Amino acid sequence: MTAPTRPARSAILTVDDDPGVSRAVARDLRRRYGDRHRVIRAESGRQALDTLREMTLRGELVAVMLADYRMPDMNGIEFLEQAMDLYPSARRVLLTAYADTGAAIDAINLVDLDHYLLKPWDPPEEKLYPVVDSLLDAWAATDHKRVPETKVIGHQWSARSSEVREFLARNQVPYRWYQVDEPEGERLLAAAGADGRTLPVVITTTGDALIAPSDAELADRVGLSTRPSERxxxxxxxxxxxxxxxxxxxxxxxxxxxxxxxxxxxxxxxxxxxxxxxxxxxxxxxxxxxxxxxxxxxxxxxxxxxxxxxxxxxxxxxxxxxxxxxxxxxxxxxxxxxxxxxxxYRQLTAPGLDGFTGRGVYYGSALTEATNCAKQDIFIVGGANSAGQAAVFLARTARSVTIVVRAGSLAQSMSHYLIQQIAAIPNISVLTCTEVVEAHGGDHLEKITLRHNGTGEERTVDASYLFAFIGAxxxxxxxxxxxxxxxxxxxxxxxxxxxxxxxxxxxxxxxxxxxxxxxxxxxxxxxxxxxxxxxxxxxxxxxxxxxxxxxxxxxxx
The missing domain is CATH 3.50.50.60 (FAD/NAD(P)-binding domain)
Structure with a gap:
């Protein structure tokens, strides 16, 4: 007899820039709620928003969000205001010091705050748990139906698999990604009656299996409007x-x-x-x-x-x-x-690059592939704002990010604020007067050859990911x-x-x-x-x- 599927747990998200405080609140929450809810912690508002966006696409639920008020770059109120767009039904809590209670009271109207907690919250049995208990009960009583998710089964280095994920993400269609060689991916392929030789396989929320669908077919089956209603x-x-x-x-x-x-x-x-x-x-x-x-x-x-x-x-x-x-x-x-x-974006013309499009070489799809880029050496070709924004974003998790530009500096095409940000991030470097002249690899990109246009010097470096943002x-x-x-x-x-x-x-x-x-x-x-x-x-x-x-x-x- 097959065991019943255990329903996926909703999440409790905590955001605090102080690692010690962040670990402490996550520890206390897991102790009480870990058997019923996933407890996720983030150490900045932006990191938390990135996490929420990924969870939205996967159709996951968030029940409660707790954010510290005093965080650099984005304080707790600013975070909760943006998080409301992603999870409007999640209950919102602001963690404050006694001196910040005025700001917390103001936030009740600004972000429809459900509660504010003074730090420290010891003992949690008296100051933390009763508040979270009531918020979870209130959340459970509201209509927060799980967002149906489309399932995509493919290979990391399949160009069409990358295109399908990009299409769904940009159209705000929740989906979950499964690697074809993982157990769950294999199970889904078998259930869909697919052999895995033609990828990707997309399983819609109604259970229909689409084998390497076109964008138009995919749009029709996931509920996007594809035909005008009038003449x-x-x-x-x-x-x-x-x-x-x-x-x-x-x-x-x-x-x-x-x-x-x-x-x-x-x-x-x-x-x-x-x-x-x-x-x-x-x-x-x-x-x-x-x-x-x-x-x-x-x-x-x-x-x-x-x-x-x-x-x-x-x-x-x-x-x-x-x-x-x-x-x-x-x-x-x-x-x-x-x-x-x-x-x-214009296509790069160096020998070898065409064959790696979607298999290590991407044109403007840094967000979709970001999770695969953790601890990798990333190259970005282009000097406009889009390239700079991608570099700053990828640098959060990548081992290194190198911006390659043919010009003598970024100042010719990039906004000043982005240039300043890039200069302050230690794992981003900029190669000026340089271009990519060749790409190398097997089933995916492995190396690129760079040439300095002033000296003519060439060198080949390891590169699993290259993002191009060039021309118009x-x-x-x-x-x-x-x-x-x-x-x-x-x-x-x-x-x-x-x-x-x-x-x-x-x-x-x-x-x-x-x-x-x-x-x-x-x-x-x-x-x-x-x-x-x-x-x-x-x-x-x-x-x-x-x-x-x-x-x-x-x-x-």
């Missing part, structure tokens, strides 16, 4: 990065029937960032995934329709309508279109013959149209609006626009501004 909209937005999401929020909130079409996942390159620290209103920084998730929820709350895994292959003018055509032959019409497709490729070939672009493929708009020949066939007697392309009613916003700011804030601003110009266009149509 005609006021506004169609192509691309779901910061510019597209900004346009969706403002378009839908102002009454336009708005649809946003995204090829992979909302957030764009910014959605892959571990932490954005120079975005207005987030003094402690915000992860790209968190920012994208908030924007997505905000847009849908206003009524915007978000469509994923649809590849747009053309925009046409059909009278007053603008037709958006998809790769599968389907199409929708709209009064106006905003192009917000952003840019993609707009990938706008599908606009050929319709929308004017510059020699690099970036879309020309507004006053810039007058400098070339794009206005030659302009059909109206007015000049194009600031973000309007050479096609009336087709606008552009964000990184895909020629000479754009290449920052999250400017992209969001352009998305909002494009909607204002859409209104102006519609009023005169």
């Amino acid at each position: 005609f909209y006021d506004l169609a937005i192509i691309g779901g990065g910061p510019a597209g999401l900004g346009a969706a929020v403002y378009g839908a909130s102002e009454g336009l029937r708005t649809v946003l079409i995204e090829r992979t996942a909302t957030g764009g390159q910014a959605g892959q960032s571990s932490r954005i620290e120079n975005y207005l209103g987030f003094p402690d920084g915000v992860s790209g995934a968190q920012l994208a998730d908030r924007a997505r929820r905000q847009a849908t709350r206003f009524g915007a329709e978000l469509i994923t895994t649809r590849d747009v292959v053309g925009v046409e003018v059909n009278g007053s309508a603008r037709t958006v055509r998809f790769a599968d032959g389907d199409a929708i019409d709209a009064h106006a279109v905003i192009l917000a497709t952003g840019v993609s 490729a707009p990938r706008t070939d599908w606009l050929d013959g319709v929308v004017a672009r510059d020699e690099r493929g970036f879309v020309i708009a507004g006053p810039d149209l007058a400098t070339g020949t794009a206005l030659r066939d302009w059909p109206l007697d007015r000049q194009p609006y600031h973000l309007e392309t050479n096609v009336p009613g087709v606008f552009v916003a964000g990184d895909v626009r020629c000479d754009s700011g290449k920052r999250v804030a400017s992209a969001v601003g352009e998305g909002a501004m494009a909607v204002m110009l859409v209104h102006r266009y519609l009023e005169r149509t």
